[in-house]
Amino acid sequence: MKNWINKTFILMLSIGLVTSCSDSYVEVAPEYSIDSENYFNVEEDYEQAIVAAYDLLQTTYLNSMLGEIASDNTLCGGESSTDVPGFQQIDDMIHTSNNDNLQDLWNWMFSGVQRAAYVIEFKDKTDFDGKERLIAEAYFLRAYYNFELVKWFGPIPIKEAGRFVVGDEENIVRSSVEEVYALIEQDLLIAIESLPITAPQAGRVTLGAAQSLLGKAYLFQAKFSDAAAMLDNVINSGQYQMVSDYDEIFEHEGENGPGSVFEVQYTDAEGASFDCFQCSEGNIAVGFNGIRQYNGPVFDSGFSFNVPTQELVDAFEAGDLRKDVAILDIAAWATRFGATYGTGFEHTGYFNRKYIARKGDTNIGDQNLTNPNNYRAIRYADVLLMAAEAYSKKTSPDDTKARQYLNQVRERAFGTTSNAVNASGTALQEAILRERRVELAGEGHRFFDLVRTGKAVQEIDGFTLNKNELFPLPLEEIQFANGNWEQNPGY
Numbered sequence: 001m002k003n004w005i006n007k008t009f010i011l012m013l014s015i016g017l018v019t020s021c022s023d024s025y026v027e028v029a030p031e032y033s034i035d036s037e038n039y040f041n042v043e044e045d046y047e048q049a050i051v052a053a054y055d056l057l058q059t060t061y062l063n064s065m066l067g068e069i070a071s072d073n074t075l076c077g078g079e080s081s082t083d084v085p086g087f088q089q090i091d092d093m094i095h096t097s098n099n100d101n102l103q104d105l106w107n108w109m110f111s112g113v114q115r116a117a118y119v120i121e122f123k124d125k126t127d128f129d130g131k132e133r134l135i136a137e138a139y140f141l142r143a144y145y146n147f148e149l150v151k152w153f154g155p156i157p158i159k160e161a162g163r164f165v166v167g168d169e170e171n172i173v174r175s176s177v178e179e180v181y182a183l184i185e186q187d188l189l190i191a192i193e194s195l196p197i198t199a200p201q202a203g204r205v206t207l208g209a210a211q212s213l214l215g216k217a218y219l220f221q222a223k224f225s226d227a228a229a230m231l232d233n234v235i236n237s238g239q240y241q242m243v244s245d246y247d248e249i250f251e252h253e254g255e256n257g258p259g260s261v262f263e264v265q266y267t268d269a270e271g272a273s274f275d276c277f278q279c280s281e282g283n284i285a286v287g288f289n290g291i292r293q294y295n296g297p298v299f300d301s302g303f304s305f306n307v308p309t310q311e312l313v314d315a316f317e318a319g320d321l322r323k324d325v326a327i328l329d330i331a332a333w334a335t336r337f338g339a340t341y342g343t344g345f346e347h348t349g350y351f352n353r354k355y356i357a358r359k360g361d362t363n364i365g366d367q368n369l370t371n372p373n374n375y376r377a378i379r380y381a382d383v384l385l386m387a388a389e390a391y392s393k394k395t396s397p398d399d400t401k402a403r404q405y406l407n408q409v410r411e412r413a414f415g416t417t418s419n420a421v422n423a424s425g426t427a428l429q430e431a432i433l434r435e436r437r438v439e440l441a442g443e444g445h446r447f448f449d450l451v452r453t454g455k456a457v458q459e460i461d462g463f464t465l466n467k468n469e470l471f472p473l474p475l476e477e478i479q480f481a482n483g484n485w486e487q488n489p490g491y
Helices: 002-013 043-069 085-091 100-121 131-153 177-194 207-220 224-236 284-289 310-315 330-337 380-393 399-414 425-439 446-452 475-480
Strands: 074-077 260-264 305-308 327-329 350-352 375-379
Touching: 043 074, 043 085, 043 100, 043 131, 043 260, 043 284, 043 305, 043 375, 043 446, 074 085, 085 100, 100 131, 131 177, 131 207, 177 207, 207 224, 207 260, 207 375, 207 380, 207 446, 224 380, 260 380, 284 305, 310 327, 310 350, 310 425, 327 330, 375 380, 380 399, 380 425, 399 425, 425 446
Parallel strands: none
Antiparallel strands: 074 305, 260 375, 305 350, 327 350
């Protein structure tokens, strides 16, 4: 963490004040530096600081990509077996603590924690109308980043009162998973008290987003009754609905739609160089996922990473309308439209159609770095499927309720009620997990679904039990902690 503190915390001590664009919470640009203890004197200070906390959400393109690559849904791909070695290692389950991409994930998520904690630390300094909502957003964001960290790394250092300071890496131990989740729950319950039902600006946190994330945190801890009750709050609010056209969800026109509970906002307003991915305001995963050397209609080219497996393609049932939205069969497409393309490493013939570049998405810079395709971090269909799982697994299962939520998702998928699931018990739970795979294909959830349901070892090639459930802490963090932190088992 000292490495991260030196690079990020010191920067945040003199926070780069930021400005937001008018239509969504995405664009940030440093204006000047000021000593933090003399900051937070007016509403604008809080507003700019919370935008800085939101900004790290854009780096979660890495989380969503690796959540697929680590699973049985996709292969790493790329140009060759040495193209982004950290990705390749995670795909093959041979990653170590000396993995640059895991270091990035750690750094960026802790940067998000730190920026949110900065607002929380000074939450009582200045009063103004609407401050409660801004502070609630900070609590949500700290919970969001900590949730990502505990998913990936298990026990992590946490600090309830405020920011980390230099030296904490040698004095603060890694809190247990249970303690991390306790802080996540506490932060979200605080956030829920003051968040609005409707976002005042696209991309900002709402009550439903906080309730959904809390329900998900309960689910990951097998607190199924709590999860069911919390997710029911979202479902019964009437605030969200299933968009009838699944394809519409992932196009530009469908961003922040009625089925979106929380989206990470991207824009093509700024570019970035390859040594500074996190500096881009665009969704870099879109370029990574793209079709190699593509020339044809609708799509732009990319780097052919994160390519769907035949097994994922075969997981879609006959008549499932989601298949052609989630999966691009490039050979069939090329034949139909006269397109041409190149083949990269581990070419399967398929691409993640949800998150590949469309022509016209950006007219600024490289479409692979500045693509404005939002990441749909929490969708209403995900909420329904999480609630279905919770109802089917709680101490007193309610399979009727579980089937009701599951079949809402399936009705849209097939355009008819004739494909409803009528199973109970374990068979119903298996059906829900299968449904999560196809409904959320390409969205970064699969690895963690397999881990938390105990199925990763049988589904993921190379997965080692009691090791690969977590990823290793970056080697530099262990070294800078001077013996204060132990490495995760097996690494």
